[in-house]
Amino acid sequence: MAGPYQLFKKAAFKIDPETVHNLTIEGLHYFPGLAKQVFHFVGKQHSEILFNNRFALETKMGPWPFPIGLAAGLDKDAKCVDFFTSLPFGAVEVGTLTWRPQPGNPRPRLFRLEAEESLLNRMGFNNAGAEAALRQLQNLKIAQKHGKPVGANIGKNKDTPLDKAPFDYQNLYRLLAPHVDYLTINVSSPNTPNLRQLESSEGLKHILDALVDVRRQCPCPLYIKLSPDLPPSELEGVIGLAMEHRIAGLVATNTTIMRERGEGGISGKLLANKSFEMRRQILERLKGVQGLELIAVGGISSVSDLWHLWKQGGRVAQVYTAFIYHGPKLLYDFAIHLDFLLQAFHFKTLEDLLRNIEQLPPETPALPTLS
Ligand SMILES: Cc1cc2nc3c(=O)[nH]c(=O)nc-3n(C[C@H](O)[C@H](O)[C@H](O)COP(=O)(O)O)c2cc1C
Structure with missing residues (x-):
């Protein structure tokens, strides 16, 4: 029987993707209780598995109760934190937020590539600005974060010249750091002209130098989000x-450019190999390095993807596109499979499993199918 998200998707995928997105965000913003009732009812049969802490993993931004977080870009203006943290996500990243509000690129700018379970977007950091998001975050009661880390992803305004970009990041850090559990510097979106020039060591150095004082005044775990196209x-x-x-760590990766698919950034299954390769290179270089962690994102849709990440030394991951295609069931499927692995290998917690990951098989044992 189709679940509520499958029914929703059947209708929603007939409509323009951005219109659906905006309507959904408004619905989840104004009626989080209703949405929670629907999806928690679906999750209820798994509540034993989901709501104990065997999945918890410690990160620099605090413990993730579950190894899968929500990637930036879905809840840009932090309007649905209550709903998204109520799902079994381990952490939620809002944004990208810019210092001043901006409309983003002309529509249409979001496209489904359904056969490949992928998306093409050239949104261009459309958002209501950091102050509007701050008001949302400040209105959140502690219980509305459901004990999850909530981070904000920050980027420069389109009309900020590159040499002034460090001031945008400085202002954003100063405003948001006291109110979030971590911040991510975004220098990797393909949809803001020349932004990726800031991803060079020289560009990044200017930004990080500009943040030294504000970081001293208000320490907050700081991440950098990279593109899969970085040489x-x-x-x-x-x-x-x-x-x-x-x-604190690197977030890898953002979307990739595939000109043959159109202007913008590709996410989902079409991105998976490139993103995976980038993470392999990063984790290779991080071996033996203390202190820098990786948040994996890009084409992740199954426990098998997570398993590969763990085998390479990573711990936590985020999803965006797979969540659009599968909805909250994606998280329940992860939970059921992870629970099976804990039982199959006789570990009490995910921390225990990760400590022993080198001794475990190279591929994830599949979930037995019910006959
Ligand atoms: C429609 C859309 C909008 C996005 N907006 C942002 C954004 O504002 N900031 C950001 O850092 N990443 C953004 N991303 C990138 C995602 O956070 C993620 O890095 C990327 O989609 C790869 O993960 P996935 O394959 O699970 O989707 C966006 C992705 C999509 C599909």
């Missing part, structure tokens, strides 16, 4: 800089 020759410099500036 490997740049990676060494970026990691060196991240260590020098005591960055």
